[in-house]
Amino acid sequence: MARSKDLERLNRRLERIPEAVKEAVAPSLEKSGNELVGTMRRLAPEETGDLKRSLHMTPAGQSTPPYSQPGSSHVVPEGAVAVTAGNEHVRYPHLQEYGTEHAPAQPYFWPGFRLLRKRITNRTKRDLRKAVLAGWQS
Numbered sequence: 001m002a003r004s005k006d007l008e009r010l011n012r013r014l015e016r017i018p019e020a021v022k023e024a025v026a027p028s029l030e031k032s033g034n035e036l037v038g039t040m041r042r043l044a045p046e047e048t049g050d051l052k053r054s055l056h057m058t059p060a061g062q063s064t065p066p067y068s069q070p071g072s073s074h075v076v077p078e079g080a081v082a083v084t085a086g087n088e089h090v091r092y093p094h095l096q097e098y099g100t101e102h103a104p105a106q107p108y109f110w111p112g113f114r115l116l117r118k119r120i121t122n123r124t125k126r127d128l129r130k131a132v133l134a135g136w137q138s
Contacts, residue, residue: 016135022079024131025124026060032120033057033081040083040112045096051108054090058082069093085109 034057041052058064058076066073068084076082085093099105 013136020135021128021131024134025079025127028123028127029079029081030057030059032116032123033059033083036083036112036116036120039116040085040108043108043112045106045108050090051085051093051096054087054093055083055085056087058084067091083113 037055037057040055044052044055046052054065054068056065056068059081060076060078063075064071064073064082064084065087067086067088069086070084074082085097093109095103097105097107097109
């Protein structure tokens with residue numbers, strides 16, 4: 001198959017898009033994660049304030065806090081952020097969220113997520129579109 005200059009130029013552009021997209025979306029994801037943590041802190045029950053302080057946003061490439069919910073400690077993959085609740089001192093976020101036989105549920109995590117899901121999705125899509133168009137036009 002014969003290679004043309006246009007095809008080579010197109011391939012070069014397509015190869016550059018993923019790097020540009022990752023770089024462009026990272027600040028948007030971190031902003032969304034911090035906004036989500038703030039909303040969850042406002043929704044979390046007050047009592048001692050330990051639960052609110054345990055809510056944490058972890059950027060890509062870093063490890064989530066030990067004993068955090070959901071899923072304990074793990075490294076956040078590239079192109080993502082993780083919002084977790086709990087730490088080595090606060091081991092009860094799931095009990096607060098879902099309730100127990102003796103205590104009613106006081107949800108804060110999933111209502112906060114559902115409240116901001118559309119806004120976060122739209123922000124991420126907008127930044128992805130901008131990055132792809134910028135990579136395409138360069």
